[in-house]
Amino acid sequence: MQSEFDVVVIGAGPAGVVAALRAADLGARTALVARERFGGMAANDGPVPVRTLAHAARLVREARQLSRYGISAGEPVVDYPRLLERVREVVDHVGRQSALRGQCESAGVSILENTGAARFVAPHTIETASGLRLDGESIVLCTGGASRRLSVPGAELTATHSDAWALTSVPPSMLVIGAGATGVQVASIFHAFGTRVQLFQAGPRILPTEDEDVSAEVTTAFRDAGMIVRTDFGAIEAFEKTAHGVRMIVSKDGDRATAEAALAVVAVGWVANTAELDLAVAGVATDERGHVRVDEHLRTTAPHVLAAGDVTGHLMVVPQALEEGYVAGTNAVRGAVLPLTKHVSPIGSFTDPEYAQVGLGEARARAELDALVTVIRLDCGTRAIIDGRASGFCKLIVDRTTSRIVGCHVVGDRAVDIVQLAAIAISAGMTVDDLARLPFSFPTYAGILGRAALTAARTLRRDFAWRLPELQ
Known part of the structure; x- marks a missing residue:
């Protein structure tokens, strides 16, 4: 060769x-x-297998809604070995195609x-x-x-997200240490599968790189669903093996506490x-x-x-x-002919609820420009109500001086898809008026973005020569 x-x-x-x-x-x-x-990891240990498991988690959640729509079915049961077979099928198919x-x-x-x-x-x-x-x-x-490993006694007793995907059965309980994008995804997926999840974040809030309202909304949703979310928990001293799994020992302000589960997954960065x-x-x-x-x-x-x-x-x-x-x-x-330029980069995660963002967050926007922030709850959107997935919000951030859209943050069903549309609007340099005039199909999740744009445009006292239908 x-x-x-x-x-x-x-x-x-x-x-x-x-x-x-x-x-x-x-x-x-x-x-x-x-x-x-x-x-690489994207196809074999990242977005492809993770999204497959997230889809399975979504199917479980949808199955639990069937009775609301007059459909009789039993409680869904996850056959985890069969699910892993499906994950491998998807990974192999993606690789071949x-x-x-x-x-x-x-x-x-x-x-x-x-x-x-x-x-x-x-x-x-x-x-x-x-x-x-x-x-x-x-x-x-x-x-x-x-995945970065912790350097504390007993750290070898913990797992990474990669180990979590390779389990042979759904663990009855799980500690997830680290509540960034990876940690919340692990927590959300296994919570949907029936695992009792405790999510730990050393800082004051989960998803620390997201808009503060996104962090707060996801935290509330997790807790309302029965997940334990612990922030500012202190420092990890050690992990110990127990008869049924692992024990984490933490300390804060001189006080010590413990948490136990069948499995501890560490997701504290890369x-x-x-x-x-x-x-x-x-x-x-x-x-x-x-x-x-x-x-x-x-x-x-x-x-x-x-x-x-x-x-x-x-x-x-x-x-x-x-x-x-x-x-x-x-x-x-x-040679050095092409520089790396900054592009609009939408980011999101397929948790429950989904969250996604593009552009400036509210705090930075208010610090850097004269920002108008408009928030529309998803329960104002017809499609979300129809689907029984009406929790969450769409936050649209506009530069008052130019009327251009500079940021969008969404929590709720189809958040990732909604933000893709906002990313296109930002990339195209659209004003909020331009976005508000787009005739989004009805009823769709995208309509909530149109409603946010219309509300922002009206706040800016734009003169519209048209009006939306009563149902938007």
Whole structure:
């Protein structure tokens, strides 16, 4: 096999696949090195399997609503081994049908899977655990990240989100430590499956990177559903094994407390997968958080080495990884010609309730501009009432000076889909008047966004030459 390439991409997740495809499209002899399977964490341990489990959780919740609509059925029971079979079916199907894989192959990318860990043995040379030795004029690091482990006694007794997906049965109880995006998703899914969940967050609120109203709404919904949510709980001293699982010991202001469950899942952030790369051999530096340091062109401190995706510590979501992969692949071939630009990046999670956001949050918007904030509850929307999913809200943030939409935050059913529409409006530079005039189909969840826009536009005293139907 040819071992000399113009570009060698390490990591076959979204960033790596796009980087390799872009480099090959530009005429470079390109190798894509995958530690395990093509697709990386997104396809095999991230959004694809997680979303499959979240869909199962949604089906359970919908089944519990059947009697409200005159449909007789028993209490849903989760056959977890069969569900995991479905997860594997979906992952395999996505892998086989990946359009990007076919495009990479047709572009001439050498796809090298299941190579094991790769490391630098010279500035332009990598070697894999399977014995491959590849030289690259340029090398692109797309090795992603992994769950951060706690450094307290007994931490080995805890699991990560990856372990949670691989369980053989639904645990009767679970501690989830860390209430960011990953933690709340684990908590929400297993709560729907019947697990007694206790969710712990060291800070004052769950989902700390979301708008404060989003955090408060999701917290209330979780507690109303019977989940225990504990914030500001103090510091974890240790974990201990019990007869039926694990015990967590915490302390705060001199007082100690414990919490027990069959399983403890830690979701306290991510670390870059760089430990095995021997970056110093290539002259690649990391920042204070351990992520690979890059400039606006995604070049590392070694100009011939670039990095993209989670390993950079930027916004760690698939769309951002795809964009970074394109930029890194371009610059690996052409030099520093394409800077990474800021795009509108909608983010959301398929919890119960769903939450999603795009653009500025309320606090930042009020600090930076003359902001108008409009909040419409989902129980004002006909479709949400029809579906029996009427809790939550849509918050629209508008710059009073320009009337342009600058942010949108939604909690409730189809929140992720609603925010995609708001993202398009922001990207297009639409004013709130423009959005309010769109004739959204009725009854749809999107209509709540139209109602928020209309309310904001009226607040700004715009002159409408039309009026909405009475039913919106």
